[in-house]
Amino acid sequence: MSKPINVYSEIGPLKTVVVHRPGKELENLMPDHLDRLLFDDIPFLADAQKEHDQFKEVLEEKGIEVLYLEDLATEALTDNLIKEAFIDEYLSEANIETIEETNEIRQLLEKLPTNRELIDKTIEGVRREELTSLAGVKFENDYPFAIDPMPNLYFTRDPFATIGSGVSINRMYATTRRRETIYGNYIFTYHPRFKEDVPMLYGRDQATSIEGGDILVLSKEVLAIGISQRTDLESIKRLSRTIFASDQGFNRVLGIDIGKERKFMHLDTVFTMIDHDKFTIHPEIETNLKVYTITQAGDDISVTEERESLENLLASYLKLDNVQLIPCAGGNITDAAREQWNDGTNTLTIAPGEVVVYNRNTVTNKKLREAGIKVHEIPGSELVRGRGGPRCMSMPIYREEI
């Protein structure tokens, strides 16, 4: 039986992927609370769902098995003990103000007729108006939620990351996304498809943050991990130690420092691999890019700052004769700024030289085609309001070897 997880590249033909179809959590977004929930606008849910359905259709037309995170999380609650533990953990992390609210919400969740409705409700959040125990209660603030929604969950790239045959259950940078990692933790601990034979490479309770958008599997030996607003170098060192010890064949991690700006929140918003020797890159990060190499050194690791350009590093470590860095929007600084903001660099590679992109990034998409890349375009005007693209909205479970 092959292992449940197999991700040893960014470009191997994609066979199985995890996504989340946006739900009512997007209708629990409010203008005054967008920053804290990491959104720039409020998507129109019905259209966001239509766009997401088109994303799924493109993947399924290529024979890719599309798994929904909400289904996997539902199926992971395989008995009442696990379900109760899930509810306890979810409530303990939900920052609920009073015991009365906690007790009433527990009852509300336990009364839901199916585990799927339970999972959906935990993602959606709970408005105070839903709780009879709060009827007539005067609050110091007018914040309408007893439990926040999790609107970022459709960016399944980030809360957990498959690497080789294992998975990194991540500690997320911001509180609002830290709660999301409960689903991956239960899926990879209890789901029948994944509970055996999946090494857990990080943990949601670790001290420093790392997010999946920063993690690229460049080859069977080399990972690239962004040092970013979301991922600390300390986390990369910790993950590297575990990966080197897990004997999966990886022997080098490139720590790529992309700075702490929110618009470049993850490495995959400015750099992705789209073919054996082709990469997308956002021109704004190319100048004086700092890259660290992490390798095993005796029974610990060594971290050295590279002097070579990213292009030369990729050529030497990936053993490529010719590396093509394709700049977002052809490198035009105005078009690139606009199209990177709308995730023009955040391509999902479904086979070598074949990608899924948002249709709105017309300049970048044209350049990709001119470079011989097969481009599948999907609408994303509503989805992109969460500041993520096709790579952000997907977590590969199985890629064929290349």
Ligand SMILES: NC(=O)NCCC[C@H](N)C(=O)O
């Ligand atoms: N890999 C990615 O770039 N994911 C995009 C995450 C967007 C989300 N609103 C966030 O700020 O985390």
